[in-house]
Amino acid sequence: MQFSFAIKGKYSIWSGTDKKHTAELEPILPQWLKAARDAARNVESEDDTPDFMQANQEKQKAPISPPDFLAGLQAQTGDDEEDEDVPSWLANITGASPKSKPAKDEISSDIRWVEMGDKDDFAQSENILAQQPSATEKQNEEDMPIWLAGLHTDTQSEKDELTDWLQDTNASNELPPLSIGAQFPNAGKENDEKEDVVEPSTLDDTPDWLKQMSDEAQEKSEQDTSSQPTSPLLADGDIPAWFEQLSNTSAEPIEAQTPRDAPELSIDTPNWLEQLPDTSAEIVEDQTLKDSPELSGDTPNWLNTLNASEENSKPESAEVAEPSIPTSEAFSFTDADIPEWLKSPTEPQDKKQDTTPAWLKSEDQSSEFELPAWLASEDTVRLHQPQAEEPVSDSLLSDLPDWLKSAAPETTIFDTPTDEAEVNLEETQMETKSSVPEAESVDPYASMPAFVSDSQNSESIESLFTEMPDWLSRADEQPADLAITTNEDILPSNDLPSWVEAMRPNNSGLGQISSAASDQSAESHGALAGLQGVLPAGVGFNPTSKPKVYSLKLNADDEQQRQAGILEDILAAETSPVPIASFGMLRSSRGLRWTLAFLMLAVVLSTTILNIKFFSLPQGLPSEINSAIQVMQSIPENAPVLVVFDYEPSRASEMEVVASPVFDQLLLLKHPRLTFISTNETGAMLAERFIAGPLAGHSYQNGVTYSNLGYLPGGQLGVRAFAQNPSLIAPFDINLQPVWGSAPLQDVSLFSHFATLILITDNADAARVWIEQTQGLRGNLPFIIISSAQSTPLIQPYYASGQVNGIVSGLYGGALFEQYNAGRPGTARNYWDAYTVGMLLATVLVGIGGLWNVIVGLRERGEGN
Amino acid sequence: MAISLDLITGVLSFLFTLMILSYLIGDNPVFRLAVYMFIGITSGYIASIIWWQVLAPRLLMPLLPALLSGSIVEKVIAITPLLGAVFILMKLSPRLSKIASIAMAFLVGAGAAVIIAGALIGTIIPQISATINFFDPQLAAQRNINVIEVLGNGAIILVGVVTSLGYFHFSARQQANGTVRRFFLIEIIAFIGKIFIGTTLGVIFAGVYATALTAFIERISSLINFFGNF
Amino acid sequence: MRILTAVIAIAVGSMVLLGYFSTSFINIQTLLLNWAIILAGVAALAGVFNLITVHGNKVRQAEKNSIYSAVLVISLIATFILGIILRPQHAVMQVILNGIILPVESTLMGLLTITLLYAGIRLLRRRVDVMSIFFIISAVIIFLGSATLPSGDIPLIGTLVRPWLSQIWAMGGARGILIGVALGTLVTGLRVLFGVERPYGGK
Known part of the structure; x- marks a missing residue:
């Protein structure tokens, strides 16, 4: 097993190319091959080519393929309908001439299902077969490989060249199963389906050399493989002995590889490929394949074969009781496994004249039995290939997947030849040397050893090609010699199936020899590897010089480089994290919060409940309050005063405390006509609350002593519009009554007609809006702002600039103003103790607590550092 | 009736005050309920105010007489804001919100003009003039401020204004090492500006606290008064 | 649409701005500002309606705390209806203001x-x-x-x-x-x- 894997690793399709030096084989080349080569070298006209060389050249196009495959191809050639689908190389690969159309038409349906695997055709063929079974053949109906049956059918119809040597299997009835059957399991299927058409009479066509080899193989098998089970099928003797010997290497039963339940396996699949998956699938799990034959339909057959072959090559598989068919890579060959025709080391020497392969002898006997295209000269091929078929074949070939083109042959030719196989090859070579004259008359297909390489235990592929038969080595060599005149015309690259080309040794010695003899270069890669002069080595085909190296460095001067550096620095500065002096998340201290809440509640509750008025009201009168007081005192009596209520309900308590003493004094002293307006939605209602609450004692009534213009939307827009034309912007009061011209707004039509503008706001922005938007429209209108403590700092600059005439701010301002209003209404006084305590508490907490937190924070940061 | 309304008002005020004060313990469903109700009621109240104090008097009431007996100009003047109002309401529909951009553009354009003029006329020029005029001895004499005080306080205010503006100057140049720093003089001005800004914000903070404290006192007083009245 | 809105904004702004410096544009400025304040009021109303929509969706989708949204919507609609019927300056509305809005705030x-x-x-x-x-x-x-x-x-x-x-x-x-x-x-x-x-x- 290790041996087989080693071989596979070295000579697998993925392995590198090894040169085969076969120059030393020149002296032992058969004379006919030498003559053919010489003729090819000196060829000047096609007429000078010997007939046998023409045959050889024609056969060179034929791939080394199993017989069943070739048989099917022959059927294809005769089908006009299939001509478009079958490449010419494939149709002619069997050597059958297209002239036998009528006969092929008769069996076309039977053959076609083998080839194409059409389900209907298969059913039809089954019907046909069902009408023809004989009594003896029925016994082996299930065991007979289909491909063999198909071959016999072909033999019956047109006496295909395959039949000659395949019929010889009658002589090896007792031989064990063939390993080749593992490679082409569909053959078993075909045989199973068509064994009824096999007739003993066809055995007469078996070549003599095959008969001899089968006899020898029988003897060998009786000696070496007596322990191996024998398939019942083999009792019919339809399989060549060397087939049977090869099949012994596999423990897979033939039964298993006969998917009777799965005729779809052959659908649209070339015959030779159909056989491959069956082997693999059946080897791995035959029952599964029987039950669900479509499983192998989606998997590349050759892959299945490879996988199965690896499994099949395991010793356990070889120990299966039932006869099995090895895969193409089942390399555990014994002597008994070697085909007899390769395995007779002495007999060919003893019977040099007699053992000349029949296919060499019969070449001239029948035009139907021509040399394979890959053996035939290209000129000959051209003679036998209709010109019209070439493009068809090209197209069809192009339809084949590449992996099919490349994979198929390599599983056949490079499969591990054994040492024995090398010996046999050498012996066979010796035979061919001695039988050169008869080679022309031998049916090439009858003994075409295309499958030999598959069955060979390829320990050394080098030895395979150095010791390969002359006809094979010559076949590789000849195209090189003839390439000058023939390749371009006859063998365009697309005509040759890639797997045929791939069979040629990539860097064999033959290639060297031919390259030495030819002035054209040999292809070393791809499908044309091993061929010479196939593709003209035109200028520019290969790079003439080392590719020019282009510098990736930018052509930038120092200034640009410097600027780029600056840009990089900027980007780096942007992307790099800037260390921010963060202090981490401080946990919210619920205890501190609750402590503060308790303190505030306690202070406010105690001072409010006690209401002892312990703390004195503020004494110092700020200038802004003093100015406000002066303005209030300057307002004429019963003058229209515009009061803007721009504060939220949340600050209503503060604003009312501040505004109450101011308006109390104003209403008490001046009895102004008040007009309320608000840029806050709830401002108008707060005005009503204010007039009905703290100023309730003044009995101001809407529409009589005051008017409420309501909500003025739009912020600055509304203020500006109102200042521009108040009567137009706010024509109605909150009761939707026309207000302009009423008592409160009597003699007022412009903004400047008001005696005083008093803004009560808790928002510095609102104050700024009124200041800004009425800047040019106030004239001499006094402007007093009663503000919340929070907005005073930002209103103070307007007082300093003279835009505002007075400010009364917060509870502090309210307490001050209240003192100048005889302590009325007294709300500020009521709140003052709590306010003072709250301020002192805040001073202590924020001052001391802040200092404490500074120390703690510094200590924490110090510890953190 | 009035008594009952006052009672209802007092009870509601008391309950809602307690519900909000419950936040001192922590977030709780009662607090949330009070807040959501407050938002809903306030919104509904504002909506009704807008209807009665904006749409009705400024949009709908002028519309009917203009359509019935007004000239074409009056009709256009009356209809145009109605059309704009429809556009604004289309903003509620994502499919028609693009149409609302016309009315929004109108609002934004008018607002931009107003704030430009207001800022220029109402703040920038007067405040700059006030900063300069603070050093005017005649004005100082009118306000009974001596010269030393004028110079001292005027200098402080001037420095405060300049440095505060410098603090908001964020233009900077890139140094050779890639770092971005403001000009050295600007850095000094900004540092001084921090002092003034900090001081101003501290004063504002104290004012906000005073306002909040006043509100807190008022609420506690209302609770005490509620119990005192009943 | 973009060009139209830009033209409207620029034109209206220019005319309003000119009203500050030229008496010839005072009337047009007042007219435009009058329209603007109406639109501003409608925009505020649209904001209220949007609030209803948002919380109404939360209620319909039964999101978390949707009960509060339901309370909000109900109180909003109820107050709005009351306000429309009674007018904001009505005593009942003053109770709402003084009993709920102002204390809460x-x-x-x-x-x-x-x-x-x-x-x-x-x-x-x-x-x-x-x-x-x-x-x-x-x-x-x-x-x-x-x-x-x-x-x-x-x-x-x-x-x-x-x-x-x-x-x-x-x-x-x-x-x-x-x-x-x-x-x-x-x-x-x-x-x-x-x-x-x-x-x-x-x-």
């Missing part, structure tokens, strides 16, 4: 007291820099200066330092802030008038 404002104290105490634990220090110092001075003794103002602090700090030092910074805000507002308004900025959805 005032209490929330009162709670801010504790929050501000808490923040003032913890401020210097987070950051100690010039601005924070002066912030706390000025705040403490104002606190102390706003308080009084039983005998009157706190000497020096209440009579001298506090007024000097709030009317000179704080006014310097406040004026700087106001000028800065005004400059920013001016620039923003100019950008809108020049069509550089289109906050109305143009770009």
